[in-house]
Amino acid sequence: MLIRKPSDIPSSEITSESSYKDFLSRRRFLRTAISGAAAAGGAVLGADRVADLLSPGTTALADATKLQTVKSPLSTTGEQLTSFEDITHYNNYYEFGVQKSDPAKNAGVLPTRPWTVKVDGLVKQPKTFDIDALLKLRPLEDRVYRHRCVEAWSMVIPWVGYSLSEFIKQCDPLPSAKYVQFLSYYDKKVEKWTDESSIFWPYSEGLRMDEAMHPLTLLTFGLYGQVLPNQDGAPVRIVVPWKYGFKSAKSIVTVRFVEKMPETTWYQQNPREYGFYSNVNPNHDHPRWSQKTERRIGQPFYAQRRTTLMFNGYAEQVASLYNGMNLDRNY
Amino acid sequence: MSRKTLITLKTLTWIACLGPFLMLVYEAVTNNLGPDPSSNIALTTGYNALLILILSLAVTPLRLLSPRLSWLIKFRRLLGLFAFFYATIHLATYLALYLNFDWNVFKTDITKRRFIIAGFAAWILLVPLALTSTTWAIRKLGGKQWNRLHKLVYLAAIGGIIHYWWQVKPGVLSPMNLTISLAVLLLARPVLLFIQKRKTRRAVAA
Numbered sequence: 001m002l003i004r005k006p007s008d009i010p011s012s013e014i015t016s017e018s019s020y021k022d023f024l025s026r027r028r029f030l031r032t033a034i035s036g037a038a039a040a041g042g043a044v045l046g047a048d049r050v051a052d053l054l055s056p057g058t059t060a061l062a063d064a065t066k067l068q069t070v071k072s073p074l075s076t077t078g079e080q081l082t083s084f085e086d087i088t089h090y091n092n093y094y095e096f097g098v099q100k101s102d103p104a105k106n107a108g109v110l111p112t113r114p115w116t117v118k119v120d121g122l123v124k125q126p127k128t129f130d131i132d133a134l135l136k137l138r139p140l141e142d143r144v145y146r147h148r149c150v151e152a153w154s155m156v157i158p159w160v161g162y163s164l165s166e167f168i169k170q171c172d173p174l175p176s177a178k179y180v181q182f183l184s185y186y187d188k189k190v191e192k193w194t195d196e197s198s199i200f201w202p203y204s205e206g207l208r209m210d211e212a213m214h215p216l217t218l219l220t221f222g223l224y225g226q227v228l229p230n231q232d233g234a235p236v237r238i239v240v241p242w243k244y245g246f247k248s249a250k251s252i253v254t255v256r257f258v259e260k261m262p263e264t265t266w267y268q269q270n271p272r273e274y275g276f277y278s279n280v281n282p283n284h285d286h287p288r289w290s291q292k293t294e295r296r297i298g299q300p301f302y303a304q305r306r307t308t309l310m311f312n313g314y315a316e317q318v319a320s321l322y323n324g325m326n327l328d329r330n331y
Numbered sequence: 332m333s334r335k336t337l338i339t340l341k342t343l344t345w346i347a348c349l350g351p352f353l354m355l356v357y358e359a360v361t362n363n364l365g366p367d368p369s370s371n372i373a374l375t376t377g378y379n380a381l382l383i384l385i386l387s388l389a390v391t392p393l394r395l396l397s398p399r400l401s402w403l404i405k406f407r408r409l410l411g412l413f414a415f416f417y418a419t420i421h422l423a424t425y426l427a428l429y430l431n432f433d434w435n436v437f438k439t440d441i442t443k444r445r446f447i448i449a450g451f452a453a454w455i456l457l458v459p460l461a462l463t464s465t466t467w468a469i470r471k472l473g474g475k476q477w478n479r480l481h482k483l484v485y486l487a488a489i490g491g492i493i494h495y496w497w498q499v500k501p502g503v504l505s506p507m508n509l510t511i512s513l514a515v516l517l518l519a520r521p522v523l524l525f526i527q528k529r530k531t532r533r534a535v536a537a
Contacts, residue, residue, distance in 0.1 A: 090366035098503050100367070151500075153367055198502040270501040288446055288497065290436055301359065301368035305431055 065226040067160050072141035074216060075158075076241075076313070079146065082155035084224050086298045091231045092149065093250060094199060095184070095191040102193065103231035109190050110251065112235040121181070121256040124172040131235050135221055137170065138162040142225065143218055145241035148280045148312045154294045159239050160222030165213045167255075173209075177257035181206045181264075182238060182249040199265060205249035206262035206276070207240065210321055216241055216314060242314040244278045275331040279322070280312035284331045332402045344406055348413040351379045352420070369428040376424060377450075380417035381491045381509055387411045388488060388516045395523035408464050411484070415461040418454050418491075446497035453490030456483045488513055 093103035096110075115131040140160050147155045168180070186202030188194060194201055211217065218239040221228060228234040233250025240247050246266050256262070266274035273287055282292045295304040311318050322330075355375055358364045364371050387410035390403045430436050440447040460481055462468070469477050492513055495506040 086366040098505060153370070196504060197500075198504065266500075273501065288444055290439070292436075293431075295367060295369050297366045299368075300362065301364060301372060301428060304367075304369050304428070 067135075067140050067222045067225060067227060069140045069142045069160055069222075069225055072143050075142065075144040076146055076156070077144070079144070079156040081144065081158055082296075082298050087155060087157055087223060088229045088231060090155075090297055092151075092245065093231055093233070094197050095186065095194055095201070095203065096231065097193040098196045104229075106193060107230035107234075110185065110230045110234065111190065112230065112251075115235050115253075117236065117252060118254045119171045119256075120254065121258050122174040122177040123257055124174065127171065129170075134167070134219070134236060138166045140221060143239075145216075145218070145239060146309075146312050147239075147241065147245055148294060148308065150244035150246060150274065150278065150286065152286075152289060152291065152294050152308075153297055154306075154308075155297045158224055159218055159220050160225060161218045161220035161239070163215045164217045164219045164238055165215060167219050168212060171255065171257070173257040176259055178209055179206050179258050179260065179262055180209060180212045181254075181256040181258055181262035182252050183254035183256070184249050185251040185253050200268060202253075203249060203265050204263060205238075205247055206258075206264050207238075207247070208321075211240070214318060214321065216317055242279055242311040242318045244274075244280060246274065247278050277322075277327075277330050279318075279327065279331075280308065280310070281327055281331065282308040282310060284328050337402075337405065341406070341409070344409055348383060348410070351375055352417070369424070372428065373421060373424045376417045376421040377495070380414050380421055381488070381495065383410050383417065384414035384484070384488050384491065385509060385513050385516065387414060388484065388513070392516055392519040392523055395520070395527060412461060412464060415457045418457055422451070422454050446494050449490050449497060450494035453487045453494060456487040456490065460484060460487070485517065 089104045090100045091103040091107075092100065093107060096103040096106040113131070117129045117131070117134065118126070119129065120126040139162065141162055142158055142160060144156060144158045147157050173180075182205045184203035184205075185191075186194075188201075191201075207217070218241075220233070220237050220239045221235065223229075223232060228237065230251075233248075236252055237250040238248050238252065261276055264276060266278075267276050280291075285291050291308055293305050294308045296306055297304075309315070355364070355372060358371075359368070387407050390407045390410075393400045393403055426432060426437070430440075441451060460483060463472060463477065463480060472480065492506060492510050495509065499505055
């Protein structure tokens with residue numbers, strides 16, 4: 001019998017908790033027939049293949065949002081994935097409201113097609129990329145990453161995308177470019193919730209060039225094998241797994257290559273609390289709370305707490321980027 | 332007000348005040364506390380502690396507005412104790428689910444983190460008020476002394492609001508509604524007292 005390890009299973013074959021529940025409620029009469037199989041291999045049983053057999057409606061939806069993906073050796077293994085339901089209903093996306101449940105309710109109005117990403121600043125020539133061209137630029141990989149928010153909660157998310165470095169190579173940045181800035185979509189007429197905070201919009205984030213070129217830094221188009229839900233930063237975002245979540249800008253419309261450290265949103269709000277680097281670092285506390293531990297989302301209240309790892313567990317890959325730097329001062 | 336109406340209203344107040352707590356218990360038992368249960372418990376109990384405390388501070392201004400509302404005083408102790416009840420669960424949640432009872436972390440928090448200091452101070456201020464809430468304690472202390480002691484509630488409420496502002500991310504305005512409510516209620520006292528005094532003076536003069 002072929003027994004596959006969880007790490008061998010592409011996310012497109014993993015039955016998300018919610019779709020599994022939907023499937024059960026729709027096909028209650030089949031429950032007894034399939035429950036044995038589901039219990040034995042819920043993760044191996046392909047949701048869409050089962051849907052093919054049983055529910056044409058579900059298949060149509062899955063086809064529209066499904067992405068063709070390949071495995072990646074850069075995936076994090078040995079962690080239980082956070083459910084699709086939690087990843088899509090516990091979001092910080094302040095353009096759509098400041099409560100964690102707001103983006104799931106409000107982000108539907110974000111117009112994700114047509115969508116272009118403008119590249120400007122220190123490049124040979126400014127360019128504009130269409131989202132559909134970006135999707136085809138490189139093969140899309142399933143990348144499971146830990147995600148650690150500065151607020152001390154964490155998830156494990158099966159993202160879909162390719163290394164940002166592949167995209168940057170297409171942008172022809174000049175040697176004088178030392179940083180790259182990401183600007184998120186902003187239209188006050190669409191995002192009516194921006195007055196709930198006193199943030200200056202559009203949302204801006206940035207990375208040092210070597211951080212942006214690191215293979216772990218992901219240009220992200222999907223999660224759980226599907227296109228990104230709007231509340232998770234559709235249609236394209238970055239994911240920098242060794243940094244606090246707010247560094248991973250969502251719904252990107254502009255990529256700008258610059259010489260000086262760019263002005264970034266949370267740094268502007270409070271430089272003492274949200275440093276430019278914001279690497280996950282259990283030894284450097286946020287001024288208002290400890291960063292030594294975190295709450296894993298989706299666990300029962302008595303089992304949420306766990307230890308936070310240096311660079312969110314990616315020290316082996318990224319620590320060398322910061323050789324000789326005082327991480328307590330450059331937080 | 333008839334005894335029957337009073338009992339009905341008190342029962343309704345009990346139900347309303349216990350509501351959020353029973354909801355949390357129900358959700359905990361059915362594993363429905365949401366994606367981040369610890370923070371759900373902490374936010375729900377903290378918010379309701381402040382909300383009920385501020386409601387208790389509405390009693391005096393309302394009575395000053397109209398003598399017909401004087402019966403509201405019968406609800407103040409109930410509200411105050413429920414505020415303390417939620418504040419205590421809030422503190423316990425922090426100690427158990429956030430610190431895992433790690434007293435070293437607590438020592439750092441209570442000396443270094445201003446939002447913890449403000450919140451803890453607010454809770455400490457509520458303790459003597461809860462302890463002296465019985466009729467026996469009021470009689471023992473005497474009305475004047477008791478009143479003076481219970482002025483601490485203003486400090487506790489302000490401390491709680493500061494705790495809330497210092498806890499949220501800079502730029503997040505969610506504590507605004509409670510802050511405005513508290514400010515209005517605190518300002519209403521001197522204003523209403525001034526108006527009342529002038530009325531009495533006029534009445535005396537006439």
